[in-house]
Amino acid sequence: MAKHPLFPDTWIDKYSDQLLGYAVTSLRDRDTAKDMVQETFFIALRSKENYRGELSEKNWLFLILRSRILDYFKKKKEVLESQLIKNDGDEDSSQFLETGAWDNDAAPKEWAADRMVESKEFMSVLQQCRDGLSDMQQSVFTLKFIEGIESDVICKELDITSSNYWVLVHRAKLQLRKCLEINWMK
Structure with missing residues (x-):
């Protein structure tokens, strides 16, 4: 070589x-x-x-x-963990019925995401929505979806459990979806 x-x-x-x-x-x-x-x-x-x-x-x-x-x-892990513990309320539970199904008002709306990614305006709104995530959600989202790092590596590097990781990803996705529906789909 x-x-x-x-x-x-x-x-x-x-x-x-x-x-x-x-x-x-x-x-x-x-x-x-x-x-x-x-x-x-x-x-x-x-x-x-x-x-x-x-x-x-x-x-x-x-x-x-x-x-x-x-x-x-x-x-940043220690600061992020303390924020996670402090913000560990069940903020996304209002989007679901007791059965676990989506509440009709909170259910995902139809939208052609592939076309929006090409738009600079959309990317600006997406960035604003990312800014609304907690620091820990931002870190996990960036490492997973921007950097393309595998989830097991992220868990190891940030010293978080797999379940904690998936909760962070889930909540970040819900928050981003809600923000995009409000700010982009108006």
Whole structure:
């Protein structure tokens, strides 16, 4: 296998915009994302002797950034857990009957989601709806649906149980659906 060389003096010009875009999408906070990209370059520079050349320079930097983002979510874990416990009311129970079936007024409405994803307006409304999620729901939603990380990895990285994970995903989806129906389907 060919070894990929490192050219640290070109990293900022070649990769900073791509890394920043990835970090902003993952963290939804431009200042934190900038800090993460700077840390990524610093860590890569500091550990370049450990680079074995198996990954391309770009992939190696993205791997470091992704690891930093996961560490960031881990550090927020205690705060997120306390918010989860504090907000663990049964806010979605009003959408269901005692039998567990949807209440007719709260049942999902028909809408062509595939066409809406292409719309910049829709993406803006979706972002606003994501902002309404709790920090823990945002973290899980981002890791699962934006980053594409497997649920077992998310549970391990955030140190949450599988059931807790699925409750967070379920509640995030319900909240996003409700927000989109109110703000997009009006």
